[in-house]
Amino acid sequence: MNVSRKRKKELRKLQEDAGRLWESQQVLVGQAADVAREAGRQLGNFNREQVAPVVQDTYNRKVAPVVDQGVRYGRHVVDDKVVPIVGGVVGTALSAWDVANAKRQGAARRAVVVPEKSGPGLGRVIAIILGVAAAVGVLAAAWQALRADDELWVADDPLSPPNA
DSSP states (O other): OOOOHHHHHHHHHHHHHHHHHHHHHHHHHHHHHHHHHHHHHHHHHHIIIIIHHHHHHHIIIIIHHHHHHHHHHHHHHIIIIIHHHHHHHHHHHHHHHHHHHHHHHTTOOOOOOOOOOOSOOHHHHHHHHHHHHHHHHHHHHHHHHHSOOGGGSSOSSOOOOOOO
16 A cells, blocks of 8 residues: 555654653653552551551450450350250260160179270361361451552553554
8 A cells, every 4th residue: 555755744743643642641650650659658557557546446445345245155154054954964865875774784784994085076176177267267368458569550561652
């Protein structure tokens, strides 16, 4: 395709204008990234100096006492209500079992030696696994919330102007 000199000149001028516009936009984007980075830094300072102390104070005054009271009440219910009831039911069941065994075997009772368990039981293993999983979840959430994302604002390599 043949293009006249006048059109070539106009196209070159348009390409130069586009290049200058592209360069000015790159400068503007760089300045915007600097402003955004500084705003993030200031927001972090504000959070550390203003928000975190208020949240910590509110937690200590309002949430911690309620949690402590709930833990005390839960411990009271388990220790004073659930354990005696469960113990009574288990004791009654074992007594009935012993009576049934005694009747089945006659008057002679054999002493059965129960070997002691070695190592933690299944319930303890499950509780340990759930506790570790919860701790890992809390640590992962804290790390995600507290990590710095400053590098997300600026491109590593300056962009090249578009080809016209």
